[in-house]
Amino acid sequence: MxxxxxxxxxxxxxxxxxxxxxxxxxxxxxxxxxxxxxxxxxxxxxxxxxxxxxxxxxxxxxxVARHPYQVSMVINGNSFCGGFIISRTHVMTAAHCVQNTSPGAIRLRVGSTRRDSGGRIVRVANVTVHPQYGRPEFDNDIAVLRLAQPLNFNAAVNAIxxxxxxxxxxxxxxxxxxxxxxxxxxxxxxxxxxxxxxxxxxxxxxxxxxxxxxxxxxxxxxxxxxxxxxxxxxxxxxxxxxxxxxxxxxxxxxxxxxxxxxxxxxxxxxxxxxxxxxxxx
Structure with missing residues (x-):
C-alpha cells in the first residue's frame, strides 16, 4: 500500500x-x-x-487504395467482421469471427472501399481455426480462410x-x-x-x-x-x-x-x- x-x-x-x-x-x-x-x-x-x-x-x-489487403466479411448475408489478404489463396481473420461457421456461409468482398458494393465477391473453400482458440478465453484468436479461387493482385487487391x-x-x-x-x-x-x-x-x-x-x-x-x-x-x-x-x-x-x-x-x-x-x- x-x-x-x-x-x-x-x-x-x-x-x-x-x-x-x-x-x-x-x-x-x-x-x-x-x-x-x-x-x-x-x-x-x-x-x-x-x-x-x-x-x-x-x-x-x-x-482500398491505401489498404489493398483489407477484406470485408459477410456471414449468412450480414456484415460481420473484417479480414486481410496474406497471399493469393488465403485471408486471415479472428477465430471468433468464423468458429463453427461453414465455408459456404462466408462471402468476402475484396478490392472495395465500400463494405456493401464494388470490388469482387470471393467464396471460401476452407476455414481453419487455431486448435487452441479459447483456452483460455480469446487466446489464439486467429484463423485462416482458404479461397475457392486464387486472387488476381492489382492496385486494389494485394497481400500484406x-x-x-x-x-x-x-x-x-x-x-x-x-x-x-x-x-x-x-x-x-x-x-x-x-x-x-x-x-x-x-x-x-x-x-x-x-x-x-x-x-x-x-x-x-x-x-x-x-x-x-x-x-x-x-x-x-x-x-x-x-x-x-x-x-x-x-x-x-x-x-x-x-x-x-x-x-x-x-x-x-x-x-x-x-x-x-x-x-x-
Missing amino acids: GRWPEFLLFLCLIRVGELQEAVECCSNDVQANEDEQQELQDLELEAICPELSGQIIGGRPSS RLPQPGDAVPLVRLTVTGWGLTAPRGRRIPRMMMEAQVPVVPHWLCRLSYGDALTNHMFCGGHFLIGGVSSCQGDSGGPAVFRGIAYGVVSFARGCALPLSPTVFTNIASLRDWVTQNAGV
Whole structure:
C-alpha cells in the first residue's frame, strides 16, 4: 500500500505524455497531409485528431487504395467482421469471427472501399481455426480462410506482409482499418472504410487492466488512460499494421475506446509457425 501514491504519480505522468502525444498527432497530421486539406476542411477536430475526443472512437475515412489487403466479411448475408489478404489463396481473420461457421456461409468482398458494393465477391473453400482458440478465453484468436479461387493482385487487391516468428511488436502507432462502429453506442456500421492510429500499450501496463486474461499471444493498443481511439464491433478480424507488416488481428476489448480498456490484438508473430503450417506463408 505504501507504493500506491508513487504508482498514481506514475500514471499521471503517463497521462501527461499521452496528452502531449495527442496534440503532436494533430500537428503532424496537418503538416504531413497538405494535399488532403481540402478534403478534411469540413471535418470536425475530433475526426482529425480522435485522441482528444471522448465522444468518438477515432479514425477517419480511408480507402482500398491505401489498404489493398483489407477484406470485408459477410456471414449468412450480414456484415460481420473484417479480414486481410496474406497471399493469393488465403485471408486471415479472428477465430471468433468464423468458429463453427461453414465455408459456404462466408462471402468476402475484396478490392472495395465500400463494405456493401464494388470490388469482387470471393467464396471460401476452407476455414481453419487455431486448435487452441479459447483456452483460455480469446487466446489464439486467429484463423485462416482458404479461397475457392486464387486472387488476381492489382492496385486494389494485394497481400500484406507478416512478421517473422517471435518478432517483438514495436511500441509505435499501428494502423487499424475496417468498417466497425464509429461510436461506442452506435447501431449502424459505416459503409466506407475507416482507419485509426492506435499506439501500442506495453504488455505489463495492459495487464493492469486485463490481468491474467492477457496472454503472451496478445498485445494491446490504444490510449491507456484517456481512451478515445480504438477498434469496435465490426472491426474484429482486421489487421493492425506498421510499415507494411500486419502485427496483430483485432480480437476483443472491454467496451470501445474506454479509458483503461485498450483493444486487445492477437500477436501474429507469436503464432507465426502455425500460420505457415496452415497457409503456407
